[in-house]
Amino acid sequence: MKRNSKNPILTREHIPDIYPNMIDATSVFNPGAVKFNGKYILILRVQNRGRETFLLKAESSNGIDFKVDEKLIEFKGMEKVKEKIYHIYDARVTYIDGRYFLIFAMDMEGKCSLGLGVTDDFESYEFLGITSEEDTRNGVIFPEKFDGKYLRLERPNKVQLTGGPTSGNTIVLSESADMIKWDIKEPVMSGRFHYWDELIGSGPTPVKTREGWLHIYHGVATHFGSANIYQGGVSLLDLKNPSKVIARGKYNILEPRELYELAGQVPNVCFPSGMIVEEFDSEGFARLESKVLIYYGAADTSVGLLETTIEQLIKEARAV
Numbered sequence: 001m002k003r004n005s006k007n008p009i010l011t012r013e014h015i016p017d018i019y020p021n022m023i024d025a026t027s028v029f030n031p032g033a034v035k036f037n038g039k040y041i042l043i044l045r046v047q048n049r050g051r052e053t054f055l056l057k058a059e060s061s062n063g064i065d066f067k068v069d070e071k072l073i074e075f076k077g078m079e080k081v082k083e084k085i086y087h088i089y090d091a092r093v094t095y096i097d098g099r100y101f102l103i104f105a106m107d108m109e110g111k112c113s114l115g116l117g118v119t120d121d122f123e124s125y126e127f128l129g130i131t132s133e134e135d136t137r138n139g140v141i142f143p144e145k146f147d148g149k150y151l152r153l154e155r156p157n158k159v160q161l162t163g164g165p166t167s168g169n170t171i172v173l174s175e176s177a178d179m180i181k182w183d184i185k186e187p188v189m190s191g192r193f194h195y196w197d198e199l200i201g202s203g204p205t206p207v208k209t210r211e212g213w214l215h216i217y218h219g220v221a222t223h224f225g226s227a228n229i230y231q232g233g234v235s236l237l238d239l240k241n242p243s244k245v246i247a248r249g250k251y252n253i254l255e256p257r258e259l260y261e262l263a264g265q266v267p268n269v270c271f272p273s274g275m276i277v278e279e280f281d282s283e284g285f286a287r288l289e290s291k292v293l294i295y296y297g298a299a300d301t302s303v304g305l306l307e308t309t310i311e312q313l314i315k316e317a318r319a320v
């Protein structure tokens with residue numbers, strides 16, 4: 001894994017003032033990522049000094065230097081939701097059925113829900129609905145159907161962090177016929193207590209390889225005195241039944257080491273949330289030698305970029 005030399009590639013300095021809500025942005029982090037019409041697109045999480053959270057698009061032709069939009073993403077139809085929505089954040093993007101779906105966390109009264117939006121052009125966005133009843137986060141939709149059904153990974157929030165949000169130590173697989181109503185089918189993987197990934201949650205949308213679904217996730221070590229340490233790791237899930245874990249790396253692949261990861265709004269956080277794979281074969285499998293760009297939130301303050309290959313990630317997933 002190689003950090004880009006321009007890291008952090010996006011900081012608050014890159015966020016233009018957007019009246020009336022986003023003046024003097026404090027932070028930009030945890031982006032969803034996708035390639036669209038040959039361009040690299042990030043769906044950024046940005047915050048203002050009121051600690052209000054918004055989504056904002058950025059675009060690039062090389063995946064490193066991004067131009068940030070001058071308008072916040074607004075989902076048509078979200079205004080019809082009756083309950084109070086405090087924040088929307090941590091969007092993951094999936095291309096399926098010829099459209100780009102965004103799944104994101106929605107902080108509501110007493111719980112976090114998963115919201116779903118869709119776009120065809122990254123200019124206008126439509127809100128499709130709230131897709132969970134329980135307190136849950138880190139939803140990612142697989143980019144293809146399985147026996148006519150959609151599948152997603154999600155992480156029910158069942159653990160209360162001291163002074164922090166609810167979290168969880170098990171990623172589960174859910175199934176849906178319409179992407180709105182989801183049923184949890186099976187647990188996929190759980191945290192490994194005492195090690196780097198005690199609490200876990202999925203990162204970017206999984207990528208199909210000949211050896212399985214490549215699944216990047218974050219793991220939180222909670223056993224240090226004053227901080228929860230957020231890191232990135234990798235596992236391989238079965239191609240036909242992704243609730244089956246084929247391999248799971250013993251070691252993290254990304255941990256807070258650089259100053260911009262160690263210090264910030266929330267110190268010691270590397271939170272991978274977007275991944276772009278450059279090359280697929282004619283049957284839709286990522287090529288082993290393909291370059292991979294992983295975008296992550298650093299200390300809930302800026303965006304970092306990590307470069308690697310499919311082969312390297314698979315090797316890490318198999319490291320025991």
Ligand code: BMA
Pocket residue numbers: 030089090165167230266269271297300
């Ligand atoms: C998690 C989520 C992420 C955040 C991380 C570190 O629980 O809220 O959005 O980046 O904590 O604060």
